[in-house]
Amino acid sequence: MSRPTPLRDVHESLGATLTDFAGWLMPLRYGSESAEHNAVRTAAGLFDLSHMGEIYVTGPQAGEALDYALVGHLSALAPGRARYTMIVNPEGGVLDDLIVYRLADEEFMVVANASNYVKVAAELTARAEAFDAVVDDRSEQWALIAIQGPRAQEILATLTDADLPGLKYYAGLPGVVDGRQALIARTGYTGEDGFELFVANDDAAPLWHALSKAGEPYGLRAAGLSSRDTLRLEAGMPLYGNELSAGLTPFDAGLGRVVKFDKPGDFVGRAALEAVKDTPPARRLVGLVAQGRRVPRHGYPVTKDGAVVGEVTSGAPSQTLGKPIAMAYVDTGVNEGLAVDIRGSQEAMDLVELPFYRRTK
Incomplete structure (x- = not known):
């Protein structure tokens, strides 16, 4: 049975279509997917992300433990800052992509995907054994609400006196939002500016209602998983299980920049990743734009002159x-004459560099 988030009653009251996602009962949409998508691009959208995992790593050697466990240089993070990184297996395959927040000198929070956080917590626990650090999965204690879009800061500013203008991208600070304690992070998964608010479970529904009311004059809409997926696709952001998997390295996904070989000490997967870092992958991750109206979907073959040269990982109407x-x-070196086999029909595609959409700052 799917687990509800602390906002289930809110979603039902809004008439959301609920679906199972990674074992959680989540809102797919509240009405029009396109209206929710466009609201985030032009005004703001409100998302329930309470299915994500929050794993704390604390202690005198917490930073060193994360340096060993993950591909990034997390001990170099300043308190209050965050970093996108990955956890890989010894063969260099991606087990999950993560955001790590340094909350204090000896306290980090690792945010993992809903489908993977139990596995990530177990891996972190095992990898931290040799360090003076404690791993504690606190996912059950937190709800997570995101407000995303060009008017997100205006809306959130009506409910908090936190220094939102001074909060940099990939940074977080503790603050009070509508009278409730929250970790306010300037992060997101939509390609827009916005914030993710970590709050206690009991505060989730009141905070959602406060944000909804505050956002009404600005065009804020509740937004579900469907629009979140099309937004991140336009922004060229990978989804674990689609663009990332244990069979792919960060270099395969064009994300080799997250692997920090210059940090001190060894880390899990280092030897395997060093062996491939200078070798172009057999296939590279690209963007495709359809010349016609038919939509390429996950798993569809990419072809050139009838021969399979790749596979679609994510697709949707933009x-x-x-x-x-x-x-x-798509096979490295193949750039033109591409099509996607959509149920036996070869639909012509233009190859483009990612992302499809980049916001004006």
């Missing part, structure tokens, strides 16, 4: 571009 788009792994 509200912003007005055309179907997809991310796909």
Whole structure:
């Protein structure tokens, strides 16, 4: 049975279509997917992300433990800052992509994907054994609400006196929002500016209602998983299980920049990743824009002159571009004459560099 988030009653009251996602009962949409998508691009959207995992790593050697466990240089993070990183297996395959927040000198919070956080917590626990550090999965204690879009800061500012203008991208600070304690992070998964608010479970519903009311004059809409997926696709952001997996390294995904070989000491997967870092992958992750109206979907073959040269990892109609788009792994060196086999029909595609959409700052 799917687990509800602390906001289940809110979603039901809004008439959301609920679906199972990674074992959680989540809102797929509240009405029009396109309206939710466009609200985030033009005003703001409100998302329930309470299915994500929050794993704390604390102690005198917490930073060193994370340096060993993950591919990033986390001990170099300043308190209050965050970093996108990955955890890989000894063969260099991606077990999950993560955001790590340094909350204090000896306190880090690792945010993992819903489908992976139990596995990530177990891996971190095992990898931290040789360090003076404690791993504690606190996912059950937290709800997570995201407000995303060009008007997100204006809306949130009506409910908090935290220094939002001074909060940098990939940074977080403790603050009070509508009278409730929260970790306010300037992060997101939509390609827009916005914030993610970590709050106690009991504070989730009151905070959602406060944000909804505050956002009404600005065009804020509740937004579900469907629009979150099309937004991140336009922004070229990978989804674990689609663009990332244990069979792919960060270099395969074009994300080798997150691997920090210059940090001190060894880390899990280092030897395997060093062996491939200078070798172009057999396939590279690219963007595809359909010349017609049919939508390429996950798993569809990418072809050239009838031969399979790749596979679609994510695809959807793009509200912003007005055309179907997809991310796909395509044979390195193949750039033109591409099509996607959509149920036996070869639909012509233009290859483009990612992302499809980049906001104006």
